[in-house]
Amino acid sequence: MEITKPYLLFLGDAKDALAAKTAAGVVDWRRDWCVGQIRLPGCQADVGLPDLDLAEGLANGAKTLVIGVVNPGGTLPEHWVDAIVEAVEAGLDVANGLHTKLGDIPRIAAAAEAHGRKLFDVRHSTERFRTGSGVKRPGRRLLTVGTDCAVGKKYAALALEAEMTGRGLDAEFRATGQTGVLIAGRGVAIDAVVADFISGAAEWLTPSAPADHWDVVEGQGSLFHPSFAGVTLGLLHGAQPDAFVVCHEPTRKTMRNVTHALPTIGQVIDATVAAGRLTNPDIRCVGISINTVALEEGPALAALDAAAGAYGLPACDPVRFGVAAIVDRLLAEFP
Amino acid sequence: MEITKPYLLFLGDAKDALAAKTAAGVVDWRRDWCVGQIRLPGCQADVGLPDLDLAEGLANGAKTLVIGVVNPGGTLPEHWVDAIVEAVEAGLDVANGLHTKLGDIPRIAAAAEAHGRKLFDVRHSTERFRTGSGVKRPGRRLLTVGTDCAVGKKYAALALEAEMTGRGLDAEFRATGQTGVLIAGRGVAIDAVVADFISGAAEWLTPSAPADHWDVVEGQGSLFHPSFAGVTLGLLHGAQPDAFVVCHEPTRKTMRNVTHALPTIGQVIDATVAAGRLTNPDIRCVGISINTVALEEGPALAALDAAAGAYGLPACDPVRFGVAAIVDRLLAEFP
Structure with a gap:
């Protein structure tokens, strides 16, 4: 499971720069993968990317909307759902590091299903692992x-x-x-x-x-x-x-x-x-x-x-x- | 969440004594909680309890059918479902140590819902834990x-x-x-x-x-x-x-x-x-x-x-x- 690049970074209404530290980390280390940022009214963070709307993001090649904001509890606020659904409807995958799973939010799940987009909940691996073998591997x-x-x-x-x-x-x-x-x-x-x-x-x-x-x-x-x-x-x-x-x-x-x-x-x-x-x-x-x-x-x-x-x-x-x-x-x- | 006692131990069609080691462990340490065992045709295990049918188990006070069998992979075989559904319909809760969740089997889930019985999947805690504090506790x-x-x-x-x-x-x-x-x-x-x-x-x-x-x-x-x-x-x-x-x-x-x-x-x-x-x-x-x-x-x-x-x-x-x-x-x- 690999998140499709490039990214459009969603900062929501982050209340300060620290709240957008996920987005800042991506920009620090993978600037080339980022076409821009989307900020909701009241957003107090800025990771130094161009402010784009969805159409501009898509025109610049964005494939995935990355939720670049953390908040106490790791829950996804209800007032972000409209923006995420619009992004899915516009043709973007969505990647999310919050505890909340995107697929657990019915409107987001329905939009992804209807438009054939992928939802990446990076805190929740869907991989089925084996128990460790302890056997030394090459490399x-x-x-x-x-x-x-x-x-x-x-x-x-x-x-x-x-x-x-x-x-x-x-x-x-x-x-x-x-x-x-x-x-x-x-x-x-x-x-x-x-x-x-x-x-x-x-x-x-x-x-x-x-x-x-x-x-x-x-x-x-x-x-x-x-x-x-x-x-x-x-x-x-x-x-x-x-x-x-x-x-x-x-x-x-x-x-x-x-x-x-x-x-x-x-x-x-x-x-x-x-x-x-x-x-x-x-x-x-x-x-x-x-x-x-x-x-x-x-x-x-x-x-x-x-x-x-x-x-x-x-x-x-x-x-x-x-x-x-x-x-x-x-x-x-x-x- | 406490499993209701006493237990009726379900041995299924365990292929040997080792397959029923869960039931054997319960009998070794909590004999007083066990009213009997239920064995399907072909069962090769015997944990030394009276063989009872559901009616006899209930007459002896059984409250919970305990799945006392392990098998490779920890899955619940399809051919046990009838017996488990019958137990639920007869008025027993069910406790299960397999990986498979009882509630993920639609007929068992429906029976539990319809008859107000509890399903205990002991490998899957429903408790929401906090991260460890490291603070020393009394006792x-x-x-x-x-x-x-x-x-x-x-x-x-x-x-x-x-x-x-x-x-x-x-x-x-x-x-x-x-x-x-x-x-x-x-x-x-x-x-x-x-x-x-x-x-x-x-x-x-x-x-x-x-x-x-x-x-x-x-x-x-x-x-x-x-x-x-x-x-x-x-x-x-x-x-x-x-x-x-x-x-x-x-x-x-x-x-x-x-x-x-x-x-x-x-x-x-x-x-x-x-x-x-x-x-x-x-x-x-x-x-x-x-x-x-x-x-x-x-x-x-x-x-x-x-x-x-x-x-x-x-x-x-x-x-x-x-x-x-x-x-x-x-x-x-x-x-």
Whole structure:
């Protein structure tokens, strides 16, 4: 199941820029796939694309309306339904990362049926997975892991894919979250898979590949997060990474949405190696990715230097300074 | 959602005793809840209950027909539907541990609707869980963990509950698999929960309780099983056990359904303590449960002695010799 490109991004009446972070992510990493944005009255977000109506979007080649807005609860507001139905009637597929399934809204389902359009609910895979086999597959894999949720695992993976393909390597981002799936055009929201099939879904997502191919797999959660560590472990076992990069946000005091202290980068390295060896005995850490957005440039560079020195690994901010040093290390470790 | 007792156990046309292991488990642990068995022509299983027809079952007080048979794929055979519909029409609820949902079979759904009977699909919780909070709850919890799947975690937990309640302790078995749910009359098939909610479901299953209450939680999978470790970890984090018992089958050479070697009991103890500390810093191992069914009595006792000596913990076969020594240790550790 691959979402058809190019995209027309629907921002709805997003109340601020953060509410449109899904659309912003798509634009950051797949600008070429985006022909424009559609905003409803009152929308306070702008992802920097041309404002188009449906006819203009179609004239510019749009194939899929992407719901690029998140909201508390992940439900689709009733007052967006008219716009989505109109898009379907005009000939667009629709892709959606909210919890609400498009097909569960009768008017949208009926319009899609009547006009032969596809509805992509990226949080709800229709794939039937097998349980994980644990059998090592050909091809190389890199996984981003984290000291916490929401520390930049997706952006680190995308930056690594960009740096690697820019150097002529055969590398492909593998999405495991709803925004990642919209950015990749395919993937699996791994936290929405039935628990029995976490590692099996990760195996499906990163199949056998040529020996020099790298899957760059978006990590989820943290082995140290009391809400989500099971997802993280199943993904680690299924992805069988040869290499991993630890992602970290240095100003955070407690794990996201809970009161637990953050682990150190070193604890994450040790725990990831210990658990990851079950399905890849040669697993190793090749770098540290630090989200320094909350720091001035001087302290940001100092934080990277400190982490690099402490662990003997390249440390980068993928958005601010790029990930060249991590890819250098990766190529040194896996010539 | 609690399954109404007593049960009438449906064995269908089970091709051998193993196919009726769900029913056998219910009889082993909840004989008092079972009024009889219903067998179709050709049934090769017998769980030792009186053979009753529907009228006799109802006359003996049966409230729920329990589908006590498993089959490859977990689907409900078409030729059982008549018998199930008749049971519903006669006034029984139906409980089912197969993957197939009773309500997805139109004739069964229609009969339940028409006669106001309940259908319990124990693999498919209708509860909406929250993500795990990681916040420590009052009450005591014991979790059975394993070197592998299918090594006796459910039987160990049930034996511990029986020994503890027999000594007057306030202890309750908490079911996390479909057979366990039928034995307990309630619970959550934790491997069927959406991955994001594994630890949250475990928190829901083992709620705040009086300080001297013990939840005895049925473990799932193994931290060392490449297919299911994510489920095991989420359950460990959500259950927040004070105490755990490691379950082991000494003649097994590889992990179930995969080619990986079994971990040692010591590796399981260390990994469980390391991971479990995240939500319960005082977690400790209080015993070893060894399934010695494949051994003669002499070698069985020797295996228990060897494990007890190697780890300085009581080692029991819960079915063959009981778990008194583990409960002794538990009470010494938690007076």
